[in-house]
Amino acid sequence: MKDSRIRGAEIVIKSLVAENCDYIFGYPGGAIMPVYDALYDYADQIKHVLTRHEQGAIHAAQGYARVSGKVGVCMATSGPGATNLITGIADAQIDSTPLVCITGQVASQLLGTDAFQETDVVGFSMPGTKWNIQVRKAEDIAPAIAKGFHIARSGRPGPVLIDITKDAQNELFEFNYVPCLGIRSYRPYPKVKDSEIAAAAEVINAAKKPYLLFGQGVVIGKAEEELKAFLDKTGIPAACTLLGSGALTEDHPQYVGKLGMHGNYAPNLLTNQCDVLIAVGMRFDDRVTGDLKRYAKQAKVVHLELDNAEINKNVKCEVSVLGDCKESLPLLTEKVNQNAHAAWLSEFRTLEEKEKSAVVSLDLLPTKTGLTMGEVIRYINDYKKDDAILVTDVGQHQMIAWRYFKFKTTRTQVTSGGLGTMGFSLPAALGAQLADVNRQVICVVGDGGIQMTIQELGTIMQTKAPVKVVLLNNDFLGMVRQWQQLFFDKRYSFTELDNPDFIKIAEAYNMKATKVTERDNLKDTVAEMMVHEGPYFLEVVVEKEDNVFPMIPTGCSVEEVRLS
């Protein structure tokens, strides 16, 4: 009788196919070679993207996951391949991005011998993953992958790592994939309690100046419509966190702007004037709260949150509503009164005008000679579609792009929010683009960050992903320079960069590349880029020492937000 068993390596691939995984981002090497060999026969069912570095692979998987809403998958060999994933794992954990990372490991009889490229990646990734495991037998591969996908995507999503020894990859076993639908003692979706909804509704109905803050939990929970319905009924003004952007269209009449260190003036300032603060799917990150001792002390806080660990972690709340906001928001909407808060909303609008004249108009319609980052984003807005995706790196350009990009719909931003990982954007943009080739993907990056993963231009070339890369070049590690200017007596310690000819680099990767140094050429070049069919590299030489405002300096209160 024919042996129906297959190698563990093929079980890996068949399990990924069973999970509807259409892309693997990865990089091969000795300990994962059997899996790569198995992959060779599955090219019609699963696409593999060969990045130029494992960090690129995991960031690409993150970009893919954030746009598609699916689990991102990346793969690496043992030792340095595996450790190169660590930054991305930490990034995905803090930004709640669902990932399954598969690493090869030396054969089990070599474990603990300091074998070539042996590293304890399970140990290294333990605190950064939602779950991890080392698999040493072929029979355990499919159950581990099934469990990994379930854990990665359920509840508050996060990264999972599955380390598979080489002998397990080579061992024969029957393939029988049973999807994991639940795990004893793991309850990712706590049921919303009626008593908590009633208590929240009571506080909200009694409020004179209620204010709602929404975060990425709304996007993850696919609760955008539910949020809108709640706002439409209550008339409450709403502001978003960095990762919450897009969950509510910026055209909504109650949308008042962005929170945090470089968010908008009114949303930060008025946090300390509301009487009820309703937080939905956000975790009161210190970039949002500033000094906690002086954060919204006058307000009763109502926190709608899926992860129990976030409740009362940074900000003590009056009422918590534990559960998926997709479920809790409609229950709450039923119980709250129809209302309008026109006078309160107009307080936001008045301060908005102040920010416009002090900051926004100078950024978007500058009169000085040097180009501003803001005007580049203004032109991008002119030519982008509503569902265009902004992918940013970390630094001044990230904050400026976030501030001025017009977010019209959900899942339109990919950025490294919690970890602030420079080098994130280029590979993440590639992953975002492959998640949906029909959407515009604009990667806005600084001259520092692009050089951390610039080799991924090679992956863009090979995949032909039509990513638009916009390099805002100020020849500085701009955000650090800004802090040095404002808080370290302008002592520019190791923040100035001697940069290469980026256009030559981009052209070497076969990209259409243009450098803009004058305002006169900016609009037309952005227009050309946005309609260009393939990948495009636009370098804009911007003013070297521009700063991002408003700003809440570290350790200050939200009400100390500065306009200059």
Ligand SMILES: Cc1ncc(C[n+]2csc(CCOP(=O)(O)OP(=O)(O)O)c2C)c(N)n1
């Ligand atoms: C991996 C990593 N190293 C260091 C930092 C600290 N850091 C934050 S912003 C920044 C400067 C970024 O410079 P650039 O990429 O040129 O962007 P700009 O601020 O000029 O727009 C640095 C060094 C970081 N966030 N990530």
